[in-house]
Amino acid sequence: xxxxxxxxxxxxxxxxxxxxxxxxxxxxxxxxxxxxxxxxxxxxxxxxxxxxxxxxxxxxxxxxxxxxxxxxxxxxxxxxxxxxxxxxxxxxxxxxxxxxxxxxxxxxxxxx
Amino acid sequence: xxxxxxxxxxxxxxxxxxxxxxxxxxxxxxxxxxxxxxxxxxxxxxxxxxxxxxxxxxxxxxxxxxxxxxxxxxxxxxxxxxxxxxxxxxxxxxxxxxxxxxxxxxxxxxxx
Numbered sequence: 001x002x003x004x005x006x007x008x009x010x011x012x013x014x015x016x017x018x019x020x021x022x023x024x025x026x027x028x029x030x031x032x033x034x035x036x037x038x039x040x041x042x043x044x045x046x047x048x049x050x051x052x053x054x055x056x057x058x059x060x061x062x063x064x065x066x067x068x069x070x071x072x073x074x075x076x077x078x079x080x081x082x083x084x085x086x087x088x089x090x091x092x093x094x095x096x097x098x099x100x101x102x103x104x105x106x107x108x109x110x111x112x
Numbered sequence: 113x114x115x116x117x118x119x120x121x122x123x124x125x126x127x128x129x130x131x132x133x134x135x136x137x138x139x140x141x142x143x144x145x146x147x148x149x150x151x152x153x154x155x156x157x158x159x160x161x162x163x164x165x166x167x168x169x170x171x172x173x174x175x176x177x178x179x180x181x182x183x184x185x186x187x188x189x190x191x192x193x194x195x196x197x198x199x200x201x202x203x204x205x206x207x208x209x210x211x212x213x214x215x216x217x218x219x220x221x222x223x224x
Contacts, residue, residue, distance in 0.1 A: 032211050043116070043202050043215030044155075087155070091211045098143055098210025099170070102155040 002027040002092050006103035013078055013110050021073040021086055021106045029093025033071045034100065035064050036087040044087055078110045115139070116216035118203055123221045131190040133219050135203030143210040144186035146170075146178065148199040149218070155202065161186055162210070193223045 003026045013019055025033065032051050036044035048057040050066035057064045061082060063074045073086055085107050089100040119134035137144065145160040147170075157170030159178040167178050175197060179187045186205075190197055200220050204213035 034211060036215075041218070043204070043218050046212055046214060049209075049212060089155075098145075098206050098213065099157060099160070100155075100211060100213065104152070104154045 002090065002101045004088055004090050004101050004103040006086075006088050006106050008106060009104065010107040011109070013075075013108070015079055015110055015112050016077045018074070018076045018078070020075070021088075021108070023071040023073070023088030023103055024069060025071070025088075025090045025101075027090045027092040027101065031091045031093045033066055034089040034091070035071070035073055036089065038085045038087055038105070040085075047086075075108070078108075080110045080112050083108055083110045116203055116205055116214050118201075118216040118219050120219050121217060123219060125190075125193050125221065125223050127194055127223060129190075129193050129223075131193050131221065131223075133188040133190075133201055133203075133221070135186045135188070135205075135216055136184055137186075137205035137214070138184065139205060139207060139214070140183065141205040141207045141214075142183070143206040143213075144180065145204040145206070145213060146176075146186065146188045147202045147204065148172070149202055150199050158188065193221075195223050197221065198223045 005024045007022045035047040038044040048064040053068045085105045087105045088103045116137045146158045147155045161167045161180040177189045203216040206213045
C-alpha cells in the first residue's frame with residue numbers, strides 16, 4: 001500500500017529561523033512528489049513537483065528536494081506569512097489519472 | 113490563473129437528505145477530483161473523472177456518487193447524508209499533467 005508520512009506534525013519557528021519539513025514516502029515506482037500549501041479555510045495551493053532523486057525546486061524562501069525515500073521542504077529565513085499547513089503527496093507508477101496519496105501535513109507557525 | 117469554484121462554502125443538512133456539491137473549473141481540464149479532508153486523516157480521494165461522463169472510484173466512494181455531464185462541471189452527490197459525512201469537501205482539477213491539481217476553496221458540510 002502506498003504511504004506518505006510527514007514530520008513533524010507541527011513546527012513553530014521564530015521569524016528568520018530556517019528549518020526543514022520532512023516527507024517520507026513508500027510508493028511503487030514513484031512518478032512524482034508534490035508539495036502543496038494550505039491556508040486555514042482554503043483549498044491546497046500547488047507549490048512544486050519533483051520527479052527524480054536529486055532534483056531541487058525553489059520558490060522564494062522555499063526549496064524542495066527529493067531523495068529515493070524522502071523529500072524535504074527547506075524554509076529559509078521564514079516570515080509570518082509563510083505560516084500554513086504544508087502537504088506532501090506522491091503518485092505511484094502505473095497509477096491512473098493522477099491519483100495522489102497525501103500525507104497528513106505539517107502545520108507551520110512563524111512568530112514575528 | 114486556474115479557477116476552481118465550489119457552489120457553497122458552508123452547508124448544514126439533516127441526516128437522510130440528498131446533498132449536491134458542485135464544482136466548476138474554467139481551464140478546460142479533462143481531469144476532476146473530489147476529496148474529503150478530516151483532521152488526522154488528511155485528504156482522501158472519493159471519486160475522480162477523466163472525461164465527460166467518465167468516472168472512477170477513489171479510496172472512499174461508499175455513500176457517494178458523482179456526475180459529470182459537462183467538461184467544466186463535476187458534482188458530488190450524497191444520496192442519503194449521514195453524520196459521518198460531516199467534513200470539508202475539496203474539488204480539484206488537473207490538465208495534461210493530472211497530478212498537478214488545482215483546488216477549489218472547499219465546502220464545509222455539517223450533517224445533523
